[in-house]
């Protein structure tokens with residue numbers, strides 16, 4: 049409606065309100081009640097619902113503190129100590145309806161009955177259904193973990209016990225079960241790291257002057273830029289990115305923003321190569337800021353190299369309050385340079401550095417690109433080749449980050465280990481004489497070539 053009518057309407061409403069108020073006041077006067085006591089009464093009525101809220105909040109925070117005290121110590125080899133505040137823990141969670149909870153419980157009971165009758169497959173299916181209905185049911189998680197463990201899928205079983213313990217740290221059965229699976233899973237993961245180390249040794253044995261190696265390393269450089277910006281929706285093709293970086297000429301028809309994103313990652317990688325690789329174990333907050341300044345600076349010069357000053361959200365994850373970001377960053381680099389961290393396998397350290405950075409999400413934008421570069425700094429400082437998370441792996445990558453937020457970071461470490469092995473496979477195949485093509489891994493991001501001793 050035109051403003052005049054709105055103003056007139058508001059005036060009419062105001063007039064009516066004034067008349068009503070005056071009538072009420074007059075009525076009160078008649079009843080011998082002063083205007084002051086009327087106002088005091090209104091304030092009291094407004095404040096009444098807040099009585100007890102503070103107590104309830106304190107009790108909740110005390111409960112969270114207690115819960116935190118009872119958290120089992122982090123698994124020995126991950127050293128994951130992402131700092132959090134009670135505020136982080138209060139992050140909004142997706143509500144599960146009462147109906148779903150009841151259906152999950154019914155399916156659990158039915159599964160137990162089936163298991164008793166020896167119908168394991170049916171029991172398995174019912175438990176998967178129960179978990180879909182109520183992903184936070186500790187009993188379902190533990191029971192499904194037990195079935196998987198009996199079926200020899202110890203990695204998945206361990207994951208389910210870990211999830212159960214993240215929800216209920218004192219769950220006796222989950223604690224005992226995880227105590228059983230943890231060393232086995234550790235062994236499996238260490239074996240995989242051993243396979244990766246074998247491939248790194250093979251790569252290192254190739255003379256640095258090898259022309260095939262130089263060519264494929266150059267190729268992976270452009271691949272990294274292509275995938276790291278494409279993962280976030282940049283539409284530049286690999287050849288367009290190569291053209292922009294090599295010629296410094298713009299590609300017609302493509303947005304300046306997208307081209308600046310590619311130039312930014314290139315600048316950050318050149319900065320890393322020139323400054324950060326000669327001093328292993330020394331990463332400062334300023335280095336991370338300098339990486340970010342280049343990653344984002346061409347597209348957004350104001351935010352490039354600057355910690356965020358407002359709250360951000362990533363899917364269901366609520367990163368720390370902006371006031372806490374600087375402290376979290378200090379904690380992160382303190383951990384990254386600590387003896388405890390440097391004793392981890394480089395792949396594990398690189399994955400955790402990546403995870404911790406995106407968990408804090410210190411920037412308004414460019415967190416993913418910066419985290420993937422920080423991960424490569426860690427790998428290269430340990431003489432591993434830089435790796436690429438391919439855009440086709442986006443869903444798997446995000447799911448692993450979600451799982452880490454839910455309390456189990458190991459699937460993310462395994463995901464990064466797989467990416468490392470795939471990168472190594474590509475380098476090894478390309479430097480093998482009479483190579484017939486890239487490994488299947490690069491077409492279907494799930495396989496890797498077996499190690500040759």
Ligand SMILES: Nc1ncnc2c1ncn2[C@@H]1O[C@H](COP(=O)(O)OP(=O)(O)O)[C@@H](O)[C@H]1O
Nearest residue numbers: 280362363365406413414415416417446449450
């Ligand atoms: N659930 C999650 N928890 C933590 N980090 C996440 C989650 N999902 C995605 N991410 C990370 O956040 C990044 C996106 O954040 P953003 O600041 O937009 O980075 P960029 O602009 O470099 O893509 C993703 O690339 C990924 O690394």
Ligand SMILES: [Mg+2]
Nearest residue numbers: 280413414415
């Ligand atoms: Mg972004």
